[in-house]
Amino acid sequence: MDDAPESPTSDAPRPYHHGDLWQALVQAGLAILHEEGASALTLRAVARRAGVSHAAPYRHFADKDALLAAIAEDGFNCLSAGIRTAINSYNGDPVALIHRAVDGYIQFVADNADHMQVMFSGLLKCYEDYPNLAIAADRAYQDVVKMMQICQRDGLIALDDPKQQAFMAWSLVHGLSSIVIGQQFPVAEKTGLDMQQLTDACIAMLIRGMRAP
Amino acid sequence: MDDAPESPTSDAPRPYHHGDLWQALVQAGLAILHEEGASALTLRAVARRAGVSHAAPYRHFADKDALLAAIAEDGFNCLSAGIRTAINSYNGDPVALIHRAVDGYIQFVADNADHMQVMFSGLLKCYEDYPNLAIAADRAYQDVVKMMQICQRDGLIALDDPKQQAFMAWSLVHGLSSIVIGQQFPVAEKTGLDMQQLTDACIAMLIRGMRAP
């Protein structure tokens, strides 16, 4: 009687075998992050939301951290998808490329603050224990590197190590978004600028800082 | 019998009245953050470590969040103390000033990763509910602004709005430290640089990006 699974949305009787419970659990976790926040992300809540018993997840995840890793991995996939979209629609204007990529990143953080928390706030101690997660994080990073290489090729930034440039760009954008989103202090009120203006200022500074001499 | 306070370190009988339990609880919280991490930071653990019953904290803090706010406040005070130290020892070289301040910030983050988590990872939803915390965060920010004004005055950076420059600098350094410290991916391995080299590269980029034309 404890923890009855919630009634399925459809009237059809839910089959005993779920089909793709792995995916359903990850999606349920994302929904909880959106609607209730990171502190509500428990294994039991995820199972409840997916409409299965709270023991069912153990068929698919070794423990809670494994589920968190899958959720974090999904987040990195979203980030790199956004960057890749920007790269794929590249039209020869590297400044526009950076704007599109950065705006995408910031938008993702704004829309998924609690998801970012799972990815970045040290909830998972050892990324090495989750190879798929490490790969996803690396892929996002490599996409940023690629973007830097394009900006180099087309003369926007200096021909320095693109890995280093990518890391600096990521740091700036990540810091920008996490300070604003985390609401540690009312940035708009303090700087007199809105998010878009702050973003644009950061991009301008970044490009100037990396510009080819 | 549940939750017996641990024996005091001194042999003298602990007086019934503590003297400054408020401070003792904050210090106990910091010790837990250092030694056991943010997930171990519970009200009961803090009381245990301070050597009082687990109900005693409620004489000094309305609830758990109030304790977290006090701990976060302490963190911002440390950050601004570091920046002010750098400012006070200013010797006319603005580049050295920035290096000292940034190195201090990064060192603090490296030594207090879990403390930073309490300050920045959204554990406290509303900073407005804790005026002292908001003041401490703002003071740290104002110290960065002051640093920017010095750099402007001595010709290192452009005469733009120092509040905006401060925010960009903070974003970069915060992002840099949180990505590296959070260990999302092995930065050293990926970029081929150690922390100090990455820091120096970021500072160089920052100054170039803000440099007076």
Add this chain to the structure above:
DNA sequence: TGTACATCAGTGAACGCGCGTTCACTGATGTAC
């Protein structure tokens, strides 16, 4: 085509645990007279 059987996926009860918070209490402190 039908059937026995191994394998897999999900169930539900149970475990021990530590948490945040409340409450009636008691011991200590300091102040008014």
Add this chain to the structure above:
DNA sequence: TGTACATCAGTGAACGCGCGTTCACTGATGTAC
């Protein structure tokens, strides 16, 4: 200087709660013959 008393700070038992995890189980699936 001594004493009654209000006030304050800490105690310890109790509350309800939800968590992660385990376990023996059962229902569904698919494969070998």
